[in-house]
Amino acid sequence: MSRARDGAGRVQGRVQGGVPLVxxxxxxxxxxxxxxxxxxxxxxxxxxxxxxxxxxxxxxxxTALSMLGLLxxxxxxxxxxxxxxxxxxxxxxxxxDRVRGSTITAVFQEPLTSLDPLMSxxxxxxWPLSRHRGLRGRELRTAxxxxxxxxxxxxxxxxxxxxxxxxxxxxxxxxxxxxALACRPRxxxxxxxxxxxxxxxxxGILDLLDTAVRDRGMALVLISHDLAVVxxxxxxxxxxxxxxxxxxxxxxxxxxxxxxxxxxxxxxxARALEAHLPAPRTGGTPGEGDA
Amino acid sequence: xxxxxxxxxxxxxxxxxxxxxxxPRGARSLNLVVxxxxxxxIVLTALVSLVYTPFDPAETTGGRLSxxxxxxxxxxxxxxxxxxxxxxxGARLAIAVGVGSVLISAVLGVTIxxxxxxxxxxxxxxxxxxxxxxxxxxxxxxxxxxxxxRGASLESAILAIGLAGxxxxxxxxxxxxxxxxxxxxxxxxxxxxTITARMLVLHVxxxxxxxxxxxxxxxxxxxxxxxxxxxxxxxxxPPPNASWGRLLQEAQSTVLVAPLGAVLPGVxxxxxxxxxxLLADGLRDVVDPxxxxxx
Numbered sequence: 066m067s068r069a070r071d072g073a074g075r076v077q078g079r080v081q082g083g084v085p086l087v088x089x090x091x092x093x094x095x096x097x098x099x100x101x102x103x104x105x106x107x108x109x110x111x112x113x114x115x116x117x118x119x120x121x122x123x124x125x126x127x128t129a130l131s132m133l134g135l136l137x138x139x140x141x142x143x144x145x146x147x148x149x150x151x152x153x154x155x156x157x158x159x160x161x162d163r164v165r166g167s168t169i170t171a172v173f174q175e176p177l178t179s180l181d182p183l184m185s186x187x188x189x190x191x192w193p194l195s196r197h198r199g200l201r202g203r204e205l206r207t208a209x210x211x212x213x214x215x216x217x218x219x220x221x222x223x224x225x226x227x228x229x230x231x232x233x234x235x236x237x238x239x240x241x242x243x244x245a246l247a248c249r250p251r252x253x254x255x256x257x258x259x260x261x262x263x264x265x266x267x268x269g270i271l272d273l274l275d276t277a278v279r280d281r282g283m284a285l286v287l288i289s290h291d292l293a294v295v296x297x298x299x300x301x302x303x304x305x306x307x308x309x310x311x312x313x314x315x316x317x318x319x320x321x322x323x324x325x326x327x328x329x330x331x332x333x334x335a336r337a338l339e340a341h342l343p344a345p346r347t348g349g350t351p352g353e354g355d356a
Numbered sequence: 357x358x359x360x361x362x363x364x365x366x367x368x369x370x371x372x373x374x375x376x377x378x379x380p381r382g383a384r385s386l387n388l389v390v391x392x393x394x395x396x397x398i399v400l401t402a403l404v405s406l407v408y409t410p411f412d413p414a415e416t417t418g419g420r421l422s423x424x425x426x427x428x429x430x431x432x433x434x435x436x437x438x439x440x441x442x443x444x445x446g447a448r449l450a451i452a453v454g455v456g457s458v459l460i461s462a463v464l465g466v467t468i469x470x471x472x473x474x475x476x477x478x479x480x481x482x483x484x485x486x487x488x489x490x491x492x493x494x495x496x497x498x499x500x501x502x503x504x505x506r507g508a509s510l511e512s513a514i515l516a517i518g519l520a521g522x523x524x525x526x527x528x529x530x531x532x533x534x535x536x537x538x539x540x541x542x543x544x545x546x547x548x549x550t551i552t553a554r555m556l557v558l559h560v561x562x563x564x565x566x567x568x569x570x571x572x573x574x575x576x577x578x579x580x581x582x583x584x585x586x587x588x589x590x591x592x593x594p595p596p597n598a599s600w601g602r603l604l605q606e607a608q609s610t611v612l613v614a615p616l617g618a619v620l621p622g623v624x625x626x627x628x629x630x631x632x633x634l635l636a637d638g639l640r641d642v643v644d645p646x647x648x649x650x651x
Contacts, residue, residue: 130543133546133547135543135546135547138477159551162549162550162551163549164549165546165547165548165549166547166548166549166550167549169547170547170548170549171544171547173540173543173544175540178539178540178541179540179541179543179544180541180544181541181545181558181559181562181563182541182563183562183563183566184558184559184562192548192550192558193548193549196548196549196550197549241544244544244548245547245548247548248548248549254547
């Protein structure tokens with residue numbers, strides 16, 4: 066049933082272009098009296114690639130969790146957050162459960178903690194496949210292995226049997242992406258997906274996200290503190306600072322003619338870093354090894 | 357590969373690692389083997405007693421308090437009944453007490469603990485306060501109340517010990533469950549559309565379980581001791597279906613004449629408790645796949 070609705074919705078979204086996949090307007094997140102996020106606006110249409118950039122504590126991740134309807138307990142959202150037409154501010158309950166997975170899903174920063182340590186990789190991928198595509202038995206087994214090779218994991222049979230502590234950080238993130246893709250969502254939310262990874266691994270993961278999203282015609286919301294990472298695979302950028310969306314526009318415009326002083330600063334520092342690198346378009350500075 | 361766990365990224369594993377003293381792996385598997393053998397002997401005795409005992413437990417033909425002989429390897433009791441037969445039946449009862457009370461504790465305790473972990477703040481607070489009261493309530497007193505209500509029997513003892521244990525299990529489950537629910541993989545799984553009920557079966561129970569296995573095994577031992585104490589106080593079932601605790605009490609008056617009647621049930625109790633505790637210690641590795649690989 067969810068498959069049929071999903072397919073229909075996807076076509077409808079493209080043809081009409083009227084209802085945005087994700088609509089965030091006037092989003093505020095409170096912790097009691099404290100306002101952590103104020104006035105964030107964002108629209109994501111089918112196939113869009115949007116980056117959200119900002120320093121730690123700028124409210125990027127809270128914005129992401131609000132889109133998923135998964136703000137941790139004492140935090141409360143207000144304003145409008147609609148995903149596939151469902152209100153995620155009020156509908157954190159059953160309605161949210163239907164939207165999560167089928168319309169929107171997420172990949173998080175630290176793949177070690179965002180995967181179940183006591184469940185084999187194969188079983189973790191099998192669950193969304195059986196839920197969202199209704200696969201069972203041998204079909205399911207084949208789909209699990211396909212999902213693993215889709216994210217370019219070597220030896221899918223072995224990886225499927227492994228527990229996450231038995232594979233490397235980059236492989237873990239590929240597994241997390243495979244799980245997200247297995248849901249066949251219309252929007253993939255990637256919250257700092259490369260931050261916990263080795264620089265050499267980062268590039269591979271970004272490539273993977275890039276092609277996976279393009280091949281499937283999905284929209285992508287990429288959250289990062291790294292302008293190089295964001296500008297590499299997104300078309301539009303929202304700059305956040307202190308819980309506010311301060312500037313939004315096409316990547317080229319943000320890079321060449323930033324309107325805000327803060328954005329200018331971000332671009333300048335990113336350029337300064339790039340200048341030290343022999344090869345252009347490699348995300349970030351060389352790290353000190355696995356994180 | 358440098359191990360990211362060192363950064364304390366995985367709180368669950370970090371806690372388990374902290375609990376585990378730096379001991380060679382061989383020592384731990386030795387625990388498992390010795391514990392398994394000791395406990396296995398008791399379980400085997402219990403199983404054999406279901407199909408074979410040397411005498412009918414009610415048969416009084418052995419002569420009063422006779423010493424060990426070929427016919428009665430452990431001697432006889434004050435009414436001339438075969439002691440070995442009683443000891444074998446006692447093993448069966450000990451296993452029944454352990455399994456029964458741990459089952460009651462597990463079902464009740466895990467359910468209450470998970471409800472508290474999932475529930476809103478004030479339900480959690482209310483349940484936790486009730487649990488603290490329940491834990492403070494003495495097991496023996498609870499047992500006496502249940503015996504007064506249902507009469508002295510094995511079932512009453514199992515019920516009392518199981519109920520008393522469930523509060524401890526509930527509190528532990530609540531703590532571990534809350535921790536598991538705050539893990540990133542729960543949030544990640546929700547983003548894939550996993551609903552609460554499914555989450556419970558898929559991620560919460562499997563991740564709570566390894567932390568509970570060892571306490572369950574320890575509780576098994578505790579239950580056997582508790583039942584022995586209750587029986588010693590006369591709150592257990594009398595012979596011919598007597599537990600080791602009851603045998604201890606029965607032998608009390610004749611301990612100077614026929615010491616074996618008191619020594620043997622005591623030794624078997626010790627074997628059971630030491631066996632299950634060693635087994636519990638050794639089990640820790642087996643139930644936790646993340647500690648299985650050589651790190």
